Amino acid sequence: MDGVSFEVVAGEITALVGASGAGKTTAALALLGECGEGVRLEGRVEVAGEVVVDGNGVTDVDVRGRVVAYLPQHPGSALNPARRIGATLDELGKLHGGDPVEALRAAQLPTDNGIRKRFPHQFSGGQRQRVALAQVLTCRPSVLVLDEPSTGLDSITRLHLVRELRELAATGLGILLLSHDLGLVRALAHRVVVLDAGHVIASGGLDVLPAAPDLPGTGTSTAHQPLLKAMNLSASVRRELLLRQVDLIVRAGGCLGIVGRSGSGKTTLARCLAGLHERHTGTIHLDDTPLPVLRKRSRDQHRRVQYVWQEVRGSFDERRPVDQQVARTAERLRALAPHQAHAEAVATLARLGVAAITAARPPSRLSGGELQRAALARAVLANPDVLICDEITTALDDRGTALVLDLLGELKARGTALIWIGHDLGLVAAVADEVMVLDAGRVVEQGPPATLTTAPRHDLTRQLVAAARLGTPESPPVASIDLRSEPRR
Structure with missing residues (x-):
């Protein structure tokens, strides 16, 4: 990062936009007087009249929480897995004088005791994002730094987020929004700073935003034989049903899209198919052969069904370079020699826009988008027959998404079956041959993407279609969308 300048004004929203690795998070952390190992801060950072960085280093002023609150991109890293969320919120409320109940409400989460007694792992990815936001709001900061806050949120909850952030700014809070979601930026930002390779290349109003490119679809497939089938699939945690009698068929070379609100059961369904959620009933077949849970699958079954999940940072060993961890898959599941596996890993990562010099670093030195693409490469x-993709483009800019879609299109052409789980109905419709809509663990609508986007039958599908237009010229006002649905687990 070199010569970056910007300001956040009370009552306004400033957006930092740019590709993965452009320097957005590094710039935002400087407001807290923080920097990664080996990084030297120079210049001047002033927050609410207090100097955080002066000249060639960080001062002793601590503005974290008291003045500046930071919501990281991956909420799992901000939540204590051993504590119930209610206990953490109550502690933050005592420290900073905030109201935990009001913070939960502002973060669009229920305020009942059942929610407060849950641990972080008992929420979906989108819900964990909102739990982390509730913790931030409990601190009552003057400046709120949001790093990709729409990551993992369905389009309806994303509309809620727009409304809530507008209301927070109206109270005098200064908000720094880090995002590659240009629709969200257009709906919220008062001023925009565009970063590229650590330099400010444009700043001003919304007119400096880059135009969104046309993303390539993966193409529709012709009818092939069924490869993966699930029949009457139900899943539970303790006594609560999360998935209810789901049937699905994925054909070789085809793509099944699964959409729904945060907590609707999408990830639970993916975990069942991947063999990670053992408490389920019903049957799962691969090539008409029953597919057991992961710990009972053969090495070949493990290779044939691969799962890329939403929050990938925790799946990497922080002590080893990323390229070595990606190559390990080919060594273990395909018996390639180490040098062959490493060469293939580097080539695949480069195709996804992750340079060899970047991939040779530990996971902590990669951006969220770079690490997400590394998980896909892994x-x-x-060489799977079935690839389950759970929100794999949420941390990616349009260029990164295009690279991912190009690679997945090639996999489909070779006969790989894709299961694409996403919140962006427009993107899912562009890549899928069939789309399934989940609500409270049930399939409420299913059909070709053209049908679902032009003539939706279920109320939830109609809301998803309307909400997906946020930030586009034809986008309806936020108030005109029916936002009555409560987030479900």
Whole structure:
């Protein structure tokens, strides 16, 4: 990062936009006087009249929480897995004088005791994002730094987020929004700073935003034989049903899209198919052969069904370079020699826009988008027959998404079956041959993407279609969308 300047004004929203690795998070952390190992801060950072960085280093002023609150991109890293969320919120409320109940409400989460007694792992990815936001709001900061706050949120909850952030700014809070979601930026930002390779290349109003490119679809497939089938699939945690009698068929070379609100059961369904959620009933077949849970699958079954999940940072060993961890898949599941596996890993990562010099670093030195693409490369190196993709483009800018879609289109052409789980109905419709809509663990609508986007039958599908237009010229006002649905687990 070199010569970056910007300001956040009370009552306004400033957006930092740019590709993965452009320097957005590094710039935002400087407001807290923080920087990664080996990074030297120079210049001047002033927050609410207090100097955080002066000249060639960080001062002793601590503005974290008291003045500046930071919501990281991956909420799992901000939540204590051993504590119930209610206990953490109550502690933050005592420290900073905030109201935990009001913070939960502002973060669009229920305020009942059942929610407060849950641990972080008992929420979906989108819900964990909102739990982390509730913790931030409990601190009552003057400046709120949001790093990709729409990551993992369905389009309806994303509309809620727009409304809530507008209301927070109206109270005098200064908000710094880090995002590659140009629709969200257009709906919220008062001023925009565009970063590229650590330099400010444009700043001003919304007119400086880059135009969104046309993303390539993966293409529709012709009818092939069924490869993966699930029949009457139900899943539970303790006594609560999360998935209810789901049937699905994925054909070789085809793509099944699964959409729904945060907590509707999408990830639970993916975990069942991947063999990670053992408390389920019903049957799962691969090539008409029953597919057991993961710990009972053979090495070949493990190779044939690969799963790329939403929050990938925790799946990497922080002590080893990323390229070595990606190559390990080909060594273990395909018996490639180490040098062959490493060469294939580097080539696949480069195709996804992650340079060799970047991939040779530990996970902590990669951006969220770079690490998400590395997780995809790791699964692709297994040469799977079925690839389950759970929100794999949420941390990516349009260029990164295009690279991912190009690679997945090639996999489909070779006969790989894709299961694409996403919140963006428009993107899912562009890549899928069939789309399934989940609500409270049930399939409420299913059909070709053209039908679902032009003539939706179920109320939830109609809301998803309307909400997906946020930030586009034809986008309806936020108040005109029916936002009555409560987030479900």
